Amino acid sequence: MKQIVTLTLAPTIDKSSSVEEIIPEHKLQCSEPKFEPGGGGINVSRGLKRLGLDSVAIYPSGGLTGQRLHQLLQQEGLEQHPIATRNLTRENFIVVSRKTNEQFRFGMPCPELLESEEEEILTTIRHMQPKPEYIVVSGRMPPGIKDDFIAEIARIAKEDRAKLIVDTSGEALRYAVEEGVYLLKPNQNELSKLTGKNISTIEDVKKAAEAIINKGKCEVIVVSLGGDGALLATRGFTEHIKAPPVEKRSTVGAGDSMVAGMVYGCEKKMDVRHMVRMGIACGSAATMNPGTELFKKENAERLYLQMIAEL
Numbered sequence: 001m002k003q004i005v006t007l008t009l010a011p012t013i014d015k016s017s018s019v020e021e022i023i024p025e026h027k028l029q030c031s032e033p034k035f036e037p038g039g040g041g042i043n044v045s046r047g048l049k050r051l052g053l054d055s056v057a058i059y060p061s062g063g064l065t066g067q068r069l070h071q072l073l074q075q076e077g078l079e080q081h082p083i084a085t086r087n088l089t090r091e092n093f094i095v096v097s098r099k100t101n102e103q104f105r106f107g108m109p110c111p112e113l114l115e116s117e118e119e120e121i122l123t124t125i126r127h128m129q130p131k132p133e134y135i136v137v138s139g140r141m142p143p144g145i146k147d148d149f150i151a152e153i154a155r156i157a158k159e160d161r162a163k164l165i166v167d168t169s170g171e172a173l174r175y176a177v178e179e180g181v182y183l184l185k186p187n188q189n190e191l192s193k194l195t196g197k198n199i200s201t202i203e204d205v206k207k208a209a210e211a212i213i214n215k216g217k218c219e220v221i222v223v224s225l226g227g228d229g230a231l232l233a234t235r236g237f238t239e240h241i242k243a244p245p246v247e248k249r250s251t252v253g254a255g256d257s258m259v260a261g262m263v264y265g266c267e268k269k270m271d272v273r274h275m276v277r278m279g280i281a282c283g284s285a286a287t288m289n290p291g292t293e294l295f296k297k298e299n300a301e302r303l304y305l306q307m308i309a310e311l
Helices: 040-050 063-075 115-126 149-160 171-179 188-195 202-214 254-267 272-286 297-308
Strands: 003-007 012-019 034-038 056-061 079-084 090-097 103-106 132-138 163-167 181-184 218-224 230-234 237-241
Touching (some): 003 040, 012 063, 034 063, 040 056, 040 132, 040 254, 056 063, 056 115, 079 115, 115 149, 132 149, 132 254, 188 218, 202 218, 202 230, 202 237, 218 254, 230 272, 237 272, 254 297, 272 297
Parallel strands (some): 003 056, 003 132, 012 090, 056 079, 132 163
Antiparallel strands (some): 090 103, 218 230
16 A cells, blocks of 8 residues: 655744734733644645545654654644754744734744755655655755755655655755656746746746646646636646635645645546646635634535536
8 A cells, every 4th residue: 555755844833822913012912822733744744634634744853842743743643754853843933913813924944954864854755665656745945955855856756656746946846847746836936936937927827837847847737826726737738727715814824735635636536627626625725714724624625516516
């Protein structure tokens, strides 16, 4: 039996709270804080769990915050494989003003991974048993990581005949695409940086995605367009898929929820049009919840059925 593996290179604990109003120089009384595991791949694993799919979350873990992250994932019933690191796992802080419903997000710096820690992550993925069917690399890259790190994972995926799904940015993304991936999920800005072109319209997005597909380095590209849905591109086919209208309360975790929905669609052998709609449904459902909360399964399923009824 094959499995789904997620990799998060910059995991975090998201600590969220609220205050009545944000006022400079005042002591602000916060509500009871909420602690949640965070980071791209970790959120993908959490989303898959909500959809009824198990996965193995691989992530670097250091110090007391790393231990706390491990505990939080245990509480959610996630299978995990932390890689011990010298540097502490980071924390982020989110605070909401109850008066205005504005959200303030404070992201702490990513700790650097040592070269030996990078190698241990690669070794762990290389020797996974059973071999993964899907490897999902999602989230930001930590400082100092080798540019070809994800490209090395792409080579491992080829050896294991696993499908690599990538949602990241920067030079690591460029190297990964050159090596070859199954599914790529950039946003419009990341696609612009990847291609070196100014991309401002849906037609620009379509042409850029088609150019990458035609090079034979990627089977499927899904460009996230925020409230405008996503642009799906595969060999000989493109489609702009609109997002369903929902009342948005927070966009935190929407992108990771979208990836989780697409991985679910892939595992359930949906065709690409249905798979992307499942992803958009999960991403849209996540925006319906406050703070850092991911999607609710019932909301995602309702939005998905609504979207496929329009096909």
